[in-house]
Amino acid sequence: MSSRLEAEQLYKVFGRRPGEAVERLRRGADREDLRADGTTAAVIDASFTVEPGRxxxxxxLSxxxxxxxxxxxNGxxxxxxxxxxxxxxxxxALSDRELRExxxxxxxxxxxxxxxxxHRSVLENAAYGLEVQGVPRREREQRATEALELAGLAGWEKSWPDELSGGMQQRVGLARALATDADLLLMDESFSxxxxxxxxxxQDQLIELQKKLRKTIVFITHDLNEAMRLGDSIAVMRxxxxxxxxTAEDILVRPANDYVASFTQDVDRSRVLTAAAVMDARTRGDEAECGCETxxxxxxxxxxxxxxxxxxHPVAVVDADGGLVxxxxxxRLVGFLGDEQGEPGPCDTPRGKTVGAVKAGA
Known part of the structure; x- marks a missing residue:
């Protein structure tokens, strides 16, 4: 599948001689080296792709x-x-006018x-992006009404923003983005x-909307649980x-370094992991070792x-054809839950004690 959005070796440097600072970063300088000269490297060599509908x-951290x-x-x-x-x-490479378009x-x-x-009603706020585009009033009100319904705000069109709760106000912001029918949504700590x-x-609302609309979304957060819940893919910055x-499972099970691993310590793994992430791989020749419940x-x-x-016995994991995988x-289940002591649960050993955490990828 071709990517909808691609970032290629992005740098953003604030301060004196930013171009020279980029060359220093490419040669191995770090943030502290530049800061000593009064220059701040905010983003360093960032590359990624986002597929349509993901x-x-x-x-x-901040x-x-x-x-x-x-x-x-978005420029x-x-x-x-x-x-x-x-x-x-x-x-x-676009001009300012082209970028605004x-x-x-x-x-x-x-x-x-x-x-x-x-000073604008909920409906007028939701229709604002369409007004900027020059969409006729009747059409923009119709599209804004439909977007508000998608966002769970049907019946609130004539209300004023100060009559809404914080969550409802954020739904208006989401409806405004949806009303334009944009291909790409950028969400900056939108629920923080x-x-x-x-x-x-x-989060539930966004997940449900995504099932219907399949937008391409870049979502910024400092909350790993939120990232794990929403993200098809996750990028960790430092x-x-x-x-x-x-993926969420990659980050939890195969952290790239100690910094990433430290982020995952307090994550509720039971909400993220699946059998594929925690199983020991087997071949069909081992099938006799496993019982009948799969x-x-x-x-x-x-x-x-x-x-x-x-x-x-150990739980057998089988594919769609019934083959053992x-x-x-x-x-192993206990290990992936971590080594925190707590009340006995279904994954505890017979004496209700946990086993030390399995190392990522073990």
């Missing part, structure tokens, strides 16, 4: 460069070096802070300002660099624990 999550990276993707910030291609078009019709952005106009329960509700790109490679971790609790011993 959610690509960029995560990292100051890691993730929001700067996002702003280069709000000009890269010091590198290229951004959208549907094969090099956005970094792309942003108004093909790329929408949902901000962390709702950025609603207080919300209370935990509302935040999870917005000090301006992307240090790992992979799981598929996509069986969720929690369900796998329940199966393991019902049988004395792996086995999951009970102690």
């Amino acid at each position: 959610i690509f999550v960029v995560m990292g 100051g890691s460069g993730k929001s700067t990276l996002l702003r280069m993707l 709000l910030l000009e890269p010091t070096a590198g290229h951004v291609r959208f549907d094969g078009q090099d956005l970094t 792309v942003r108004s019709r093909k790329i929408s952005m949902v901000f962390q802070h709702f950025a609603l106009f207080p 300002a919300l209370d935990p329960l509302i935040r999870r509700d917005m 000090d301006g660099r992307i240090v790992q790109i992979g 799981a598929s490679p996509g069986t969720a971790f929690g369900e796998l624990c329940a199966i393991s609790a019902r049988v004395e 792996g086995v999951v011993p009970r102690q």
